[in-house]
Amino acid sequence: RLPPRLKFWHKQLLQVRSWPPSCLICLDIIFKTLEAMYRVCLPIFATLALIVQGDDDVDFQDTPLLSSLWEATNGGNNDALDRLLDSSPSALNLRSSDGRGLAWWGFEFQNVYALGAVIAYGGDILSAEEDLQGQTAVTMCTENSDCNKDNLIEKAKELSEDIKKRKEERAKAKEAEDADVDGDDDAADDEF
Secondary structure, X not given: OOOHHHHXXXXXXXXXXOOOHHXXXXXXXXXXXXXXXXXXXXXXXXXXXXXXXXXXXXXXXXXXXXXXXXXXXXXXXXXXXXXXXXXXXXXXXXXXXXXXXXXXXXXXXXXXXXXXXXXXXXXXXXXXXXXXXXXXOOHHHHOOOOOOHHHHHHHHHHHHHHHHHHHHHHXXXXXXXXXXXXXXHHHHHHOO
16 A cells, blocks of 8 residues: 555546546556555565664574684683684674673673673673573673672773783784785795
8 A cells, every 4th residue: 555645646646637548547557556666665675674773683593603602701711712703803792592692601601801802892791781581691690699790890801901902912913914925925926
């Protein structure tokens, strides 16, 4: 069905008595085409609007990357966390099928390094985002009597500066390495 404003103009134009019959037929065809386009395009535009609106929403699904992050966090493998986050900075925002991600696991396993990495890579360990059970990341700690939330957060914030510094050093080293590789290609080309 046409939106009310188009219906109004369709009706108005068809009531003009001075139109020759061929124009009335053309107008009718035009409005029927508009109606068909509206029917087809409305769901497309609605879907696009949801996609654009949903950019802040995170898709909850298990992936090999998330499994690796979980294993590294659970096992305290800081080098693996660095490699995973360096190679996929978006990993910070990924969430598993239960709605949890790196910040949740950092609190769950009381892994100061994982929480510091979240901060260093621009994440918020105290975010109000919830998993599918309605728990925020910090809830993983506050519901555990063995977890000292304030101490964990303080240590993570302190460590985040060192993590950020080493992250930048790794990025510079990678840039230099990439430049060397590019330079080697040029030298090899000159030989021929």
